[in-house]
Amino acid sequence: MEAQELFMNGEFIPVERGVISVRTHGFAYGTGCFEGIRGYWNEQDQQLYLFRAREHYERLLRSCKTLQISLPYTVEQLLEITVELVRRNNQRQDIYIRPVAYKNDQTIGVRLHGISDSFLITTEPFGDYVATTGLRCCVSSWRRIDDNAIPARAKVCGAYVNSALAKSEALQNGYDEAIMLTHEGHVSEGSAENIFLVLNGELVTPAPTENILLGITRDTVMELARRELGRITRERSIDRTELYNAEEIFLCGTGAQIAPVVEVDHRSVGNGQIGPISKALQDLYFEVVRGKRPEYRARWCTPVYSSVPASAS
Numbered sequence: 001m002e003a004q005e006l007f008m009n010g011e012f013i014p015v016e017r018g019v020i021s022v023r024t025h026g027f028a029y030g031t032g033c034f035e036g037i038r039g040y041w042n043e044q045d046q047q048l049y050l051f052r053a054r055e056h057y058e059r060l061l062r063s064c065k066t067l068q069i070s071l072p073y074t075v076e077q078l079l080e081i082t083v084e085l086v087r088r089n090n091q092r093q094d095i096y097i098r099p100v101a102y103k104n105d106q107t108i109g110v111r112l113h114g115i116s117d118s119f120l121i122t123t124e125p126f127g128d129y130v131a132t133t134g135l136r137c138c139v140s141s142w143r144r145i146d147d148n149a150i151p152a153r154a155k156v157c158g159a160y161v162n163s164a165l166a167k168s169e170a171l172q173n174g175y176d177e178a179i180m181l182t183h184e185g186h187v188s189e190g191s192a193e194n195i196f197l198v199l200n201g202e203l204v205t206p207a208p209t210e211n212i213l214l215g216i217t218r219d220t221v222m223e224l225a226r227r228e229l230g231r232i233t234r235e236r237s238i239d240r241t242e243l244y245n246a247e248e249i250f251l252c253g254t255g256a257q258i259a260p261v262v263e264v265d266h267r268s269v270g271n272g273q274i275g276p277i278s279k280a281l282q283d284l285y286f287e288v289v290r291g292k293r294p295e296y297r298a299r300w301c302t303p304v305y306s307s308v309p310a311s312a313s
Contacts, residue, residue, distance in 0.1 A: 001089065001091050001092070001093070001125070002125065003015055003089045003091070003122065003123050003124055004088070004089055005085065005088050005089055006018045006085070006121060006122045006123070007081055007082075007085050007120060007121040008118075008119075008120040008121075009118055009120070010072075012084070012085065012088060015122075018120065018122070020104070020118075021106050023106035023107075024102070024104055024105075024106060025102075025104060025105045025106070025107060025115055026102030026103045026104060026118075026157065027102075029103075029110055029158065030156070030158020030159075030161070031067060031103040031112065031115075031157070031158065032067070032103065032157040032158075033060065033063035033064060033066070033067055033069065033101055033102075033154055033155050033156050034060075034063075034098060034099060034100040034101070034155050035056045035057070035059065035063075035097075035098070035099050035155060036056075036096060036098055036254045036255055037050060037051070037052075037053050037056045037082070037096070037097040037254065038050075038051050038094070038095070038096060038126070038254050038255075038289065039051070039091070039094065039095040039096075039097060039123075039304065040094055040289045040290045040291070041092055041093050041094055041095075041290075042290045042292070045291060046092075046305070047291065047303050047304070047305055048086065048091065048092060048095070048304040048305060049289065049291040049301035049302065049303055050082065050083070050086075050097070050301070050302040050303075050304065051254075051288075051289045051300060052216050052220065052300045053079055053082060053097075053302050054075060054079060054302070055216045056216060056254075057075045057078040057079065057099070058075055059155070059216070060078075060099055060101065060155070062153070062154065063101075063153075063154035063155050063156065066153075066156070067101075067103075067112055067154065067156065068112040068113055069101045069102070069103070069117045070117055071101055071119055073119075078099070081121065082097060082121060082123075083304050085097075085121055085123055086123055087304060089123055091123060094126055094127060095123050095124060095125055096123070096124050096126035097122070097123050098121070098122050098123075098124075099119070099121045100119070100121075100122075100157070101118070101119045102117070102118055102119075102157065103115045103116070103117060104116055104117060104118035128257070129255035129256050130177060130193075130255070130259050131176060131259065132257060132258065132259050132260070132282065133260075133274070134260055134262035134273075134274055135176040135177050135251065135261045135262065136174075136175050136176045136177075136261075136262065136263040137175055137176065137177045137178065137190070137249075137251075137261050137263065137264050138169075138170050138173060138265055139178075139179050139181065139240060139243070139264070139265055140165075140169055140170065140178040140179065140181070140191070141169065142162065142165045142166045142178075142180065143180065143181055143182065143183050144162065144180040144181065144182050144188035144189065144210075144211045145159055145162045145211060146183060146211055147211055150162075152211045152212055152213050153208075153213065153214055155213065160192070162180075163192045164191075166178035166180055166191040167191040167192070170191070177191060177193070177251065177259075178190060178191045179195065179264065181240060185239070185240060186206065186237045186238060186239065186240075187206055187210070187239070187240065187242070187243065188206055188210045188212055189212045189213065190253075190256070192253060192255060193215075193251035193252055193253040193255070193256040193259070194206075194212060194213070194215040194217065194218040194251065194252050195249065195250075195251055195252075196218075196233070196249070196250050196251075197238065197242065197243070197246040198246060198247045198248035198249070198275060198277050198278075199242060199247065200247075201247070202231075202234060203225055203232070203233045203277065204233070204234045204235075204236060204238060204242075205222075205233055205238075206235070206236075206237070206238055207235040207237065208235070210238075215252065215253055215254075216254065217253050217254055217256075217257070217258075217285075218253075220285065220288070220300075221233075221252055221258070221281060221285070224284050224285065225277075225281060228280075228284055229277070229280060229281070231277070243264045243265075244264060244265070244267045246269055246270070247269075247270045247275060248260070248269060248270055248274075248275030248276075248278050249264065249269050249278075250278040250281070250282075257282075257285065257286070257289075258278070258281055258282040258285050260274040260275065260278040260279070260282065262274065288300065288301075289301070291303075
């Protein structure tokens, strides 16, 4: 069901009233930050679970601090507002929730201080962002933004021009997705996803110092790999050619979920099929996010509607 309401500056309003001026600072200069939170519908439970919403809002507040944005809400209040918004929209399918905090003054001039802030949340039906059945990727000619340019640890609206350049380059050249390198030539992430490799049977991912977004799905993957598969993830610098020698590669993120990669720069990854570790983690992930694993549901899944059938426990 399409959303009928959104939350904007302290109130729930009809979607058609959710507008900003073309003179808004955040629109002109990209001075805002956002999150993407998925909600997964569980048909058996007749329940919508928001996956790791708390961690997303904790990260949003950290991003706001970087951009000198002050929000008048705690994490608990943001969770309550979000659940109420989804209930008002009576959404009972997979959805994507986008909270956005931004500079709202209608003024000319690039700065962060002394400008008022606004906040909104939208919710929309949402399916797959990228294919989860095997991606063909290229190494992008666009380098990943540096922490001393636009901090990758914050989800800054304007920073996603970097992602858009890489993504369009990949798509227009016949690939499904881009893999970006740092200025030092190390693997960083996809256009908007973290990346994992299996090398010599070992799970490896770029370290936080490689200008990556510290992904919540990335953290989920590392915990599931450790607890369910008995595999520790090594965080380290990864060279470009290691992409060509990897046994398996997958991208992950709230939008991408877990998306295996079967080809990089016209070179097959492994045997060109989804590998066993990628498949196991993908299967686990989809069970967890839909609340089908009780041991994780209590920690990571926020139910939207008031009752869950007893059979779900």
